[in-house]
Amino acid sequence: MVDKIKCSHILVEKESVAKEILEKIKNGEDFSKLAMEYSKDGSRRRGGDLGYFGRGMMVKEFENAAFKLKKGEVSGIIKTQFGYHIIKRTE
Numbered sequence: 001m002v003d004k005i006k007c008s009h010i011l012v013e014k015e016s017v018a019k020e021i022l023e024k025i026k027n028g029e030d031f032s033k034l035a036m037e038y039s040k041d042g043s044r045r046r047g048g049d050l051g052y053f054g055r056g057m058m059v060k061e062f063e064n065a066a067f068k069l070k071k072g073e074v075s076g077i078i079k080t081q082f083g084y085h086i087i088k089r090t091e
Helices: 015-026 031-038 042-046 060-068
Strands: 004-012 049-054 074-080 083-089
Touching (some): 004 060, 015 031, 031 042, 042 049, 060 074
Antiparallel strands (some): 004 049, 074 083
16 A cells, blocks of 8 residues: 655636636646646645645545546546645656
């Protein structure tokens, strides 16, 4: 079992905006650039990079989705108390 993973994310307030962003990612747009443009948290300055984290460090819905991803894979839309996330596992 993996102890720590490295992910980036994009956090927005509206599901409709998350759907638009996810569509752009599927069409080949750069995840980091989209994070810098749209994300609502401090990680936006780093292209959404959250660094390494282990289990128990993120809210449950986010953690469950992130740990299921393979390296390079992008999640669907994940709803948490903070809003709507799109997660990319980078390592």
